Amino acid sequence: QQQVKQSPQSLIVQKGGISIINCAYENTAFDYFPWYQQFPGKGPALLIAIRPDVSEKKEGRFTISFNKSAKQFSLHIMDSQPGDSATYFCAASEEGYSTLTFGKGTMLLVSP
Amino acid sequence: DADVTQTPRNRITKTGKRIMLECSQTKGHDRMYWYRQDPGLGLRLIYYSFDVKDINKGEISDGYSVSRQAQAKFSLSLESAIPNQTALYFCATSASWVNTEAFFGQGTRLTVV
Numbered sequence: 001q002q003q004v005k006q007s008p009q010s011l012i013v014q015k016g017g018i019s020i021i022n023c024a025y026e027n028t029a030f031d032y033f034p035w036y037q038q039f040p041g042k043g044p045a046l047l048i049a050i051r052p053d054v055s056e057k058k059e060g061r062f063t064i065s066f067n068k069s070a071k072q073f074s075l076h077i078m079d080s081q082p083g084d085s086a087t088y089f090c091a092a093s094e095e096g097y098s099t100l101t102f103g104k105g106t107m108l109l110v111s112p
Numbered sequence: 113d114a115d116v117t118q119t120p121r122n123r124i125t126k127t128g129k130r131i132m133l134e135c136s137q138t139k140g141h142d143r144m145y146w147y148r149q150d151p152g153l154g155l156r157l158i159y160y161s162f163d164v165k166d167i168n169k170g171e172i173s174d175g176y177s178v179s180r181q182a183q184a185k186f187s188l189s190l191e192s193a194i195p196n197q198t199a200l201y202f203c204a205t206s207a208s209w210v211n212t213e214a215f216f217g218q219g220t221r222l223t224v225v
Contacts, residue, residue: 098209
């Protein structure tokens with residue numbers, strides 16, 4: 001049972017373009033939604049996170065949009081750069097727990 | 113030095129062998145986790161521990177066991193390795209309050225032949 005569905009599986013974007021990765025969840029008890037970034041040979045690292053009391057959070061070129069009624073959230077990378085090429089994972093956790101349920105990941109390639 | 117250190121980084125073992133993957137952390141976190149990463153399947157939780165005396169099964173615990181030797185050390189064992197346990201394994205830690213950042217190690221690439 002996949003509780004967090006992530007799409008697309010892979011994405012190619014030109015330098016300067018906008019990268020968009022989407023996630024959907026089913027468990028209404030989820031109340032924390034982080035995004036992790038993983039470079040080859042490295043462990044995932046927290047990129048940005050949001051809680052359901054806000055609809056959007058922006059940190060630099062990275063923005064999370066959150067739609068509670070649709071049970072969806074997305075990562076937008078503005079002005080995408082080759083250095084953004086990595087695998088991105090969305091995740092979610094329930095109130096009172098700290099175990100994360102991850103999506104299957106999106107491999108992003110930003111072409112020069 | 114890395115905050116979360118996994119050893120070994122790479123390991124090739126034979127089917128049926130017992131193998132232990134080790135994780136140590138210097139972040140002072142109580143909570144530790146073992147995840148498995150497979151291409152196209154994302155990160156799946158194997159076991160987690162909220163303190164030294166606490167061990168919990170995750171989504172895919174069959175064929176694995178863990179030991180929490182100290183606050184800073186959490187090891188994962190494959191009692192009798194099989195080829196479909198070939199994967200990238202990550203240890204992670206987090207602070208004791210809910211919904212905080214998880215810090216991952218560099219990973220152990222395990223191949224079972």
